[in-house]
Amino acid sequence: MVVISLDTASGDAKMHDQVYDRLAEALIQGQIPPLKSVSLRSLAQGLGVSPMPVREAVRRLIAEKALELQPSNKRLRVPDLTEKRLTQLMTARQWVEPELAFLATARMTRDSIKRLRDDDAKLMTALSKGDVSGYMQANQDFHFSIYARADADLFYDMARTLWLQVGPFMRVVFGRMGTVHLPKDHHQEMIAAFERGDAEAIKASMAADIHEGMNLMLDAIKAQAQAEPTKRRKRG
Amino acid sequence: MVVISLDTASGDAKMHDQVYDRLAEALIQGQIPPLKSVSLRSLAQGLGVSPMPVREAVRRLIAEKALELQPSNKRLRVPDLTEKRLTQLMTARQWVEPELAFLATARMTRDSIKRLRDDDAKLMTALSKGDVSGYMQANQDFHFSIYARADADLFYDMARTLWLQVGPFMRVVFGRMGTVHLPKDHHQEMIAAFERGDAEAIKASMAADIHEGMNLMLDAIKAQAQAEPTKRRKRG
DNA sequence: GTTGCCGGAGTGTGATCACAAAAGCCTTCG
DNA sequence: CGAAGGCTTTTGTGATCACACTCCGGCAAC
The missing domain is CATH 1.20.120.530 (GntR ligand-binding domain-like)
Incomplete structure (x- = not known):
C-alpha cells in the first residue's frame, strides 16, 4: 500500500489538483514502482477523499502517460518501460x-x-x-x-x-x-x-x-x- | 453553437474516449476559435451524453493545454496564443x-x-x-x-x-x-x-x-x- | 440618463449510486 | 497434489444530485 497524504491546509486549490500534485510527485520520486497497479477507490481512501477528484487526477496522468489503463483488463497501473x-x-x-x-x-x-x-x-x-x-x-x-x-x-x-x-x-x-x-x-x-x-x-x-x-x-x-x-x- | 456529433456505431470504445476524439479533432481543425468558451453541460447536451464523460475528456484536453480553465472566473475556454x-x-x-x-x-x-x-x-x-x-x-x-x-x-x-x-x-x-x-x-x-x-x-x-x-x-x-x-x- | 444592486440562470466540482466486466479466491474434481 | 471452474469482490464508468460561486439580466434610486 502506497500512502500519500493530502495537504489539508490549502483550501482554495481544487481537490483534484492537490491529488494530482501528490500523485505526480510520488511518480517522479519513484515511490510507485513500474507495473504497480493502483485503484481509484484505494487511492481515494488513502487520501481521505471521494473517488471523484482521484478520477480527474488520474485522467490527467493517463493523458501524460504517467499511468496507463490496460486495454483488455481494466486495471490501472504504472506503465513499464520498453x-x-x-x-x-x-x-x-x-x-x-x-x-x-x-x-x-x-x-x-x-x-x-x-x-x-x-x-x-x-x-x-x-x-x-x-x-x-x-x-x-x-x-x-x-x-x-x-x-x-x-x-x-x-x-x-x-x-x-x-x-x-x-x-x-x-x-x-x-x-x-x-x-x-x-x-x-x-x-x-x-x-x-x-x-x-x-x-x-x-x-x-x-x-x-x-x-x-x-x-x-x-x-x-x-x-x-x-x-x-x-x-x-x-x-x- | 459548435455542433459535434458522436459516433454511435462504435460500442466497445469508452464514451469519454469518443468524446475526447471528437473534441480533439474539432480543435485541430480549428472548428473552435480561440477564446471561445464552452461548457461541460452544453457539450454534453450536444453530444447526447451526460456531463460525466465530457468532464474526463475535457480534463485530458486541459492537461494537454488544448483547453484552459480560467482561474478567477471558472469558465472553460480555448486558450489564446501569445x-x-x-x-x-x-x-x-x-x-x-x-x-x-x-x-x-x-x-x-x-x-x-x-x-x-x-x-x-x-x-x-x-x-x-x-x-x-x-x-x-x-x-x-x-x-x-x-x-x-x-x-x-x-x-x-x-x-x-x-x-x-x-x-x-x-x-x-x-x-x-x-x-x-x-x-x-x-x-x-x-x-x-x-x-x-x-x-x-x-x-x-x-x-x-x-x-x-x-x-x-x-x-x-x-x-x-x-x-x-x-x-x-x-x-x- | 447613468449608476448601483440584486436575483435568477449557469458554471465547475464533489459525492453518491447503479452497473457490467474483470480479478482473485476458493471449492471441487481428476 | 495440481488444475479447472464457479462465485464473491473489486474495478472503472456513467448518471444524477447538491452546492458554492460567477455572470448577466432587469429594476430601482439618484
Missing part, C-alpha cells in the same frame, strides 16, 4: 532540457545559483549516505530550479511530463545499483558555466548529464530484458 | 516533427508514399477551391500519415499535442488571409525525398515547411497584438 520507449524518452529529454537550461542562463540570478549550490550539496550528502530518495529529490530540485528560470512554460511542462514517465523506473535502477555506482553528474560544470554565463557550455553539460544518466537506465533495461524475457507480473 | 507561447510551439514543432519524418523515412512503403500523393492532391484541390477546412484536413492527413510511420509513440503524441494547441489559431489566420496567400509548402520536396530514401533531405524539408507555416502565424500574432493591444473579449 527499450524503444526509453530511447524516445532519452532523445526527448536530451533536446528539451538542454534547451531549458540554455534559456535559463541569461535569467539566472545570484540567488538562483546559490540555490543550485544548495541543491547540489544536498545531493552529495544523500549520495554519501546512500539515500536514494534524498538523491532523487535533490536531483529533481537541482534540475527544475534551473528549468523554472527559463520562463518557458511549454518546455517546462514537457520536461515535467518526461520525468513523470521516467521516475518510477529511475528509482528501480538507482535503488538496485545503490548510490555508490551512480555516474558522476555534471552539476558542478553547470554551476560554473552559469556563473560565467556560458549558455552553450550549459547546454552541453546538461545534455551530457542526461545522456549518461539515461544510458545507465538503458543498460539496465537491456540487461533486464535479456535476463527475464517473460517476467512474471508482480503482485499489486 | 507570441511567447507560439514561439515555443514553433520551436518544439521544428524539433519533433522533422525527427518523426526522419524516423519514418526508412519505414515508408510504396503505399504510404501513394497515400501522401493523394493527401497532397486533396490539399491542392482544396487550395484551388479556397476551401480552408479541406486544406487543413488534407494538411493534417499528409503530416500525420508520415508521423504514423515513424513507429515512435512518444514523439507522435507530442506532435499531436502541439497541433491541438496550434489548430484553433491556425484556422483563424488561414481563414483571414484566404487560401490564395498561403506559403508554398514543401510537400512535393518531401515526397521526392521519400522516394529517394533521403532522410536528411526530408528532415530539412519538414523543418522548412513548419518554419514557414508557423512564421506566418507569428507575423499574424504580432500584427494583431500591435493593432489591438487590449482586445475586448468576444461573446462566447
Whole structure:
C-alpha cells in the first residue's frame, strides 16, 4: 500500500489538483514502482477523499502517460518501460532540457545559483549516505530550479511530463545499483558555466548529464530484458 | 453553437474516449476559435451524453493545454496564443516533427508514399477551391500519415499535442488571409525525398515547411497584438 | 440618463449510486 | 497434489444530485 497524504491546509486549490500534485510527485520520486497497479477507490481512501477528484487526477496522468489503463483488463497501473520507449524518452529529454537550461542562463540570478549550490550539496550528502530518495529529490530540485528560470512554460511542462514517465523506473535502477555506482553528474560544470554565463557550455553539460544518466537506465533495461524475457507480473 | 456529433456505431470504445476524439479533432481543425468558451453541460447536451464523460475528456484536453480553465472566473475556454507561447510551439514543432519524418523515412512503403500523393492532391484541390477546412484536413492527413510511420509513440503524441494547441489559431489566420496567400509548402520536396530514401533531405524539408507555416502565424500574432493591444473579449 | 444592486440562470466540482466486466479466491474434481 | 471452474469482490464508468460561486439580466434610486 502506497500512502500519500493530502495537504489539508490549502483550501482554495481544487481537490483534484492537490491529488494530482501528490500523485505526480510520488511518480517522479519513484515511490510507485513500474507495473504497480493502483485503484481509484484505494487511492481515494488513502487520501481521505471521494473517488471523484482521484478520477480527474488520474485522467490527467493517463493523458501524460504517467499511468496507463490496460486495454483488455481494466486495471490501472504504472506503465513499464520498453527499450524503444526509453530511447524516445532519452532523445526527448536530451533536446528539451538542454534547451531549458540554455534559456535559463541569461535569467539566472545570484540567488538562483546559490540555490543550485544548495541543491547540489544536498545531493552529495544523500549520495554519501546512500539515500536514494534524498538523491532523487535533490536531483529533481537541482534540475527544475534551473528549468523554472527559463520562463518557458511549454518546455517546462514537457520536461515535467518526461520525468513523470521516467521516475518510477529511475528509482528501480538507482535503488538496485545503490548510490555508490551512480555516474558522476555534471552539476558542478553547470554551476560554473552559469556563473560565467556560458549558455552553450550549459547546454552541453546538461545534455551530457542526461545522456549518461539515461544510458545507465538503458543498460539496465537491456540487461533486464535479456535476463527475464517473460517476467512474471508482480503482485499489486 | 459548435455542433459535434458522436459516433454511435462504435460500442466497445469508452464514451469519454469518443468524446475526447471528437473534441480533439474539432480543435485541430480549428472548428473552435480561440477564446471561445464552452461548457461541460452544453457539450454534453450536444453530444447526447451526460456531463460525466465530457468532464474526463475535457480534463485530458486541459492537461494537454488544448483547453484552459480560467482561474478567477471558472469558465472553460480555448486558450489564446501569445507570441511567447507560439514561439515555443514553433520551436518544439521544428524539433519533433522533422525527427518523426526522419524516423519514418526508412519505414515508408510504396503505399504510404501513394497515400501522401493523394493527401497532397486533396490539399491542392482544396487550395484551388479556397476551401480552408479541406486544406487543413488534407494538411493534417499528409503530416500525420508520415508521423504514423515513424513507429515512435512518444514523439507522435507530442506532435499531436502541439497541433491541438496550434489548430484553433491556425484556422483563424488561414481563414483571414484566404487560401490564395498561403506559403508554398514543401510537400512535393518531401515526397521526392521519400522516394529517394533521403532522410536528411526530408528532415530539412519538414523543418522548412513548419518554419514557414508557423512564421506566418507569428507575423499574424504580432500584427494583431500591435493593432489591438487590449482586445475586448468576444461573446462566447 | 447613468449608476448601483440584486436575483435568477449557469458554471465547475464533489459525492453518491447503479452497473457490467474483470480479478482473485476458493471449492471441487481428476 | 495440481488444475479447472464457479462465485464473491473489486474495478472503472456513467448518471444524477447538491452546492458554492460567477455572470448577466432587469429594476430601482439618484
